[in-house]
Structures are given as structure tokens and as C-alpha cells.
Amino acid sequence: MTSGQIDPDITEDMLHAYVDGQLSAEDEARVEDYLAENPEEADLVANWQIQNQRLDALFPRSEAADRVARLDIPQDLPNRYRPALPLALTAALCLGLGSAGGWFAHDSVAPPAAMAPTALQSLDLRARQAHLVYAPEVLHPVEVAATDEAHLVAWLSNRLGAPLSAPDLSAVGFVLMGGRLLPAGEDAAAQLMYQDASGERVTVFLTAGAPGVLANFRFSDPAEGTSVASISWEDDRFRYAVVGALPRDDLMTVATELYRQFL
């Protein structure tokens, strides 16, 4: 911030809001009075206004209208019921369901046959097995390291047949280590491994989704003799499982973040 006579009520944020037209008429007048007496700030604000004008000119509104008019926006995509993950999970956990056989979202129009749980159950099992094998690995936890993320992502997307990204879990304390390709029956699966500051690892296991699948969630408590829990869900792009030796709430925080990023 440049120096100038500081009116304690006028902050830099207000100057930005002035430039972006986000002030009330009253505050706008106050900022104008302030700028009239602070030429250095006025120069700054004038520069910001020019920046805004140039940006506006670079991306013309008229062209945007023309381009979107030519897009083919579908009129009638199926309105697929898919409750937000945190809500559905909270419901499942509160009801004490999940650990036994999974909890399945209801869709009143779909035939019950479409809710067959097998794909997600087997995904969940494979994800846990893969976690138990690779997460304790010291020398070769991943096949391709996060330092080569672009390659990792391109490779796994290619093998899974759907564009995949490695979610950024730093907001929940986990950093990407890398990933590997694994079998899931006769199909390809991707395992992404993350580690927190204490060395705790979680893995995300993905296989290609099936078009038209319904919302499905399950939480699986640690199996006998292991400390590894998992949460799995699916949509029409992927089936997802997140696995880790974490308390339910912590694992759910990770799952929620993953879900948000895969939106």
C-alpha cells in the first residue's frame, strides 16, 4: 500500500470494492472524498480501474453471447438423484448402518435391480486389500511419484478410460505421494496415496464408473484384525473408495473433500 493520509475508515479493501463497483452509494461517496485528498491512492485506484477496463475489453461480452448461443446445451438431461455425500454419510452413520452392508440412496423411480450393491462392495474390498499391501511399504509405496504428477494423471486417465485428476488434499492435511495402476478383476484401477505430517497414509482407489449408476455410499468399519476403515461411493464417471486407519470422522472429512473436488 502506498503512503498517504489514512482515514481510518477507508481500508484497502474498500478501495478495491470501489473499483469493482461493490460499495453502497454512501461508501462510494466517502471513498471519492478520500481519494480527492490522497493523490497517491487516487493514482493507484486509477490504475486498477484501467486494469479492469482492459480486462473487460480483452474478453468482450458480445462475443461471449455469440459463443454460448452456438453451444449445444442439453435440454433434458436425466435429473439424477444424488444426495450430497456428507448428508448421506451422516444419515448412514447416525442410523448405525453401513458397517453391515452399506447404505443405499433411494431413488423412487428406479427399479430395485439397479441398486445391486455388488460393484461397490467388491470395490471396497479391493481398495482395502490394496491399502493393506501398499500403505506400509517403505521402499516403493507408489509406482509413479507425485513429482511426476502430470505423467501419473495422464497415464491413469488413459488406463481407466476417463479423465482423472489427483485431488489436492492439503486442506485436510494430506499430501499426494503418487500412485499406481492395479487390477480390479479384469479392469484397471488407480490407487493414489497421500500422507499427512505424522506419516499416516490414506489411499484413494478408483475404477471406471458405469453410466446411469445411482447414488451409492457405504462406510466399512475396520475388518477383524485390521485397523483400516473405508468409505466408498460412485457416480457415472468413477467408483471411489478412500481407505485409511483413521477414525470415522477424520475419514469422512477426507471423503468429503474428495467428493467436493470430483464434482
Added chain:
Amino acid sequence: MPTFQKSLEACLPDLWRYAYSLSFDKAQADDLVQDCAERALRKRQLWDPSRPLKPWLMTILLNIHRNTRRRSTFLRLVPVDDAPATTAPATTEARMELADTARAIQMLPPEQRDALLLVVIGGLSYKEAAETLDIPTGTLMSRIGRARRNLRHMTAAEPISSFDGKSK
């Protein structure tokens, strides 16, 4: 009350401008908006109707863009001739200024660029932009502040040593 479809269509021009400002590529902007609209229609149940639609759409668009951006990490520099302006400015000087701004915006750290363009091109309020990026409003404001300072230095040929790329 407008239908979801109508509300969505009303947001498309702003979404396209924002997509274009992120990608600097019109065909890519078309794809981004198309993909975003389709996902939004498929997942419309996830939208909370008591909140404005545009920030939610912008979140989806940004996610799609970031996922593609991560795959092509190298910096794209747009030649002056391809600089986006279609309404050609009258003077050579004005054209150069726009090309300068185009280059400068692409050199900003992505988080600063995302924040500034969401407001200036996407037409979101600060509160909506902060929600879209899932950051506190204060963080948004400081990113916008740094973006503007950096743009100022880069377009005014001031010393690059004052370039501010801090992440917070």
C-alpha cells in the same frame, strides 16, 4: 420462478468469459462451458436453491479447468496477434496495451488470477467469489490486492523484483 435450465442459461455468457480468461483459448472455453453446463444439469440436486446459482456453476467450471490445467503445466504465452480482443482497438498503442495485459494476466500465480478474474470477468461479488474458491473473504481480498499490484508492475514495466507470488 425461473426454471433451473433458464437460470443456468442466463449464467452462460459470464461463465464463457471467465472460461476464456482462464484458458485464453476460445475452443477450450466452449468445451469448459459445455462440460460445466452438462455436469450442472446432471447434478442439479446438489445445488441449494436458496443460494445464487452462478457461484456454484463457477465452482464446477474451476474444478474442470484446474483438472485440465494440472495436466498441462507449462505456461502458454499468447502471441500478440492471437491476443483475445475481437473488437480491435483503434490504435496500435491500445492494441499493445491489451496484449500486455493479456500476457501479464497469464503470468500471475493461478490463485491470484482465479480470484481477480472471478470478480472482474465472472461478475461475482466478493462474498460469492470467496465461496466459489472456498476461502475466507479476507484471503480473497489479499489475493486480489496482490494480483492488482503484480499486474501494475508487469504492465508498467516496473521492476519485476517487486513481484509478489506468496501463496497466502
